[in-house]
Amino acid sequence: MISKNQIKNITRLQQKKYRQQEGLFIAEGVKVINEFLNSTFKLVDLFTTKTFNVENETLITEAELKKISALKTPNTALAVFKIPKLSLIESKGLIVALDALRDPGNLGTIIRLCDWFGVKQLLCSKETVDCFNPKVVQATMGSLTRVNVFYIDLNHYLEETKQTVFGAFMDGENVYASNLPTEGILVLGNEANGISQSIEKHVNQRISIPRFGDLQATESLNVATAGAILLSEFRRSN
Amino acid sequence: MISKNQIKNITRLQQKKYRQQEGLFIAEGVKVINEFLNSTFKLVDLFTTKTFNVENETLITEAELKKISALKTPNTALAVFKIPKLSLIESKGLIVALDALRDPGNLGTIIRLCDWFGVKQLLCSKETVDCFNPKVVQATMGSLTRVNVFYIDLNHYLEETKQTVFGAFMDGENVYASNLPTEGILVLGNEANGISQSIEKHVNQRISIPRFGDLQATESLNVATAGAILLSEFRRSN
Structure with a gap:
């Protein structure tokens, strides 16, 4: 049995405002729930x-x-x-940073990619979609239990960091020919506008995925597929 | 002015049955429509x-x-x-084949990837979602004008082809260490079940994307992100 009051309290966790107020989020389905139960997350x-x-x-x-x-x-x-309390960001290893990513499906896919490629820390600008949004939780397939997602003032963080900051741009260096380190921060931009000007200022190395189609070919890749290729390149070459 | 009859005839093109019956599909938005207008598609x-x-x-x-x-x-x-009349499949170059892909967003992303990586021919099993589904048309951002999508008996085609057939499997050869040719057919499988047994029989070379996370890491990548990494590998190494 479930009371009317419980229904209200649960369904409003679909909204970010209530998730933040209560410090709670929802997960659905046997597989996803089991991944959280077998982690440090508290039921x-x-x-x-x-x-x-x-x-x-x-x-x-x-x-x-x-x-x-x-x-x-x-x-x-x-x-x-x-919602777990996060520790501090450790400035080591490969880190992914998201500049105002809006689509829950894209964020879910990128969290799964981080998990696959052993990226333990994902930094999100405050404008990025909430990782405890139900759509993101379902799309991550449990990877949220293994990737720490931090919502921060990304501009300020990149200004202070000593790690090399990489960003994908059309005019960047061919990523296949680039010498990629094992450590650094890979910035991925917003779906419509790419990396914003304020974040671009902190990028030390501009990289790009070469296009093999003819001149008329598509002008951009989806941010999640571009992220997949770039993470693959960082890991392959090390 | 638009009549009630016109509204009915247009909205029913959202269903595959009517698209096939009428040989018509819909595209929306200035950018997408302009891509089709500037192609060989007939308005x-x-x-x-x-x-x-x-x-x-x-x-x-x-x-x-x-x-x-x-x-x-x-x-x-x-x-x-x-809906254009397609010519015959040319068994040359790099070809992507989809085995019962169901999600319109994934198909749209894969068509854009083909466009980016200069793959001109995309073979779909009959169970694969229709590429003229409105969600696919919107997700492709015009790449449908440059990639020819064929719906065929994929099992039969792969049985007859002389090209090498590649498929992604967990137990495949490390794709980063594989010697990939400029020609061949790359098969991507269904979101939930991967490549079906009947199609698997025709795969000549099993490849896999190495996982870099710890042992508990996510068991699979989304099919579109896996496709992105594999196409990147085919093009990078040639």
Whole structure:
């Protein structure tokens, strides 16, 4: 059984304002929930149509699940977890930074890419979509448990950092011919506008993915696919 | 002015059945429509709130545009184009083949990637989402005008082809260490199930993208990001 009040409290976690106020977020589906349960994330409530054999579990009906789910097709269970307190950013290793990324699907894909390529720290400008947005949580497939996402004043951070800052630009150096280090910060820009002028000032090395099509070919790659190719290049060459 | 009958005929092109019956598809927004207008695609009707100075143009109001648009936020214009008659597949160069890809966004991203990397031919199994689906058309950003998409019996085609067939598998050879040719067919699989068993039989070279995270890391990459990395590898090494 789930009360009207609980339904209200859960569904409003679909909004960033309430997630920040409560320090909570929702995850859905057996696979995704299990990834969070097997991590350091703290479970607050689990509403499920089939038992997980955990504490804080409430068995509910499909109809009740539908009332609290953010998915078009709810999948077995919905869990409420605490948003973890992050430690400090360590300026070492390969770091990815996002400048005002807007699309939840793109952020989810980039978090999965970071996980695949062993990038432990993802820095997001404050304008970047929230990583605890339900769409992002579902798109990451649990990678959020292994990648630390920091929302910061990116401009200020890049101004102070001693690491080399890389950015993708059309006029950058051919990434296949570039000598890429094992450490550094790779900046990816906004879907429509790319890297903003204020962030561009802090870029030390401009890189670009060569185009192989004819002159009329597409003018840009999607930010997640460009990120995939660039991370692959950083890891391949080291 | 736009009639009720016209509205019905246009909106039903959002369904594959009617696109195939009529041999027509819709494209929206100034930028995307201009890419098709500047290609060999044949315009049938253009409904727009601002003139394009072309024949077959009907000026309409924002309210009318809303009635025919497939977008949440309609953008200036909607055009109806003829689905082109394709020539025969040429078994040369680098070709991408999709085995039952279901997500329109992924197909759109892969068509853009083909365009970027100079892949002129994209083979789709009959179960793959239709490339003239409005979501795919919008996601391709005009790349559909430069990449020929063929819907075929993929199993039969791969059985007959003399080109080398490459497929991505977890247990494949490290793609960074592989000797990749300039010609061949790269098969990408379904989002949930990967490459099907019947298609797998025709794969001559199994390749894989190494994972750099720890052992617990994400079990797979999104098909579009995996495709991005693999196409980048094919082009980089030649």
